Amino acid sequence: MKSKRKFSADYIHSSFFGIEDSLVSTTGVLAGIAVAASSKEAILTTAFVVIAVESISMAASEFVSEQTEEDVENEKMPASPYLSSLIIFISYVLAGLVPLAPYLFMDHLKAIPVSIVAALIGLILLGVLKGKITHKSPLRSAIEVFVIGGVSAAIGIAVGLIFKV
16 A cells, blocks of 8 residues: 555656646746737747746656666656656646736736736645645645745746846
8 A cells, every 4th residue: 555655646746846847937937028028929939938848858857857766776666757757747738828828818918917826826726735635734835835936926027127128
């Protein structure tokens, strides 16, 4: 039974890592680009490039990491590096659509706060779920994940304002 719990935990880790990283980094990048750029096309191009490149990069990193851990421990790990990398890829892509969606349907300046709020709500929900799965305080977990996302968005906006072209 312990092996089954470890097996599930590895995949939960991959999905949470993909979702959290995508919500945080995609929101930060989009907010920074949106305040610096005047073209909706530039913002959307950046968003699709970030989601595509980062999801593939994270999936590859997850695969290499899992495979390396497996080799170092000299025994078969319960998690499949292939499935872990697929989970993190899908999680990243789907979560990246949350902050991207407002830019698809709104003027880029109006989309900035909607995108940030959508991502922060996503992070809060992820934190609550994390708390429930780990049997820890869902509120505390939600606040922790929310703060991480908020700081990232603020940094993205600040960098966008500094380097506005």
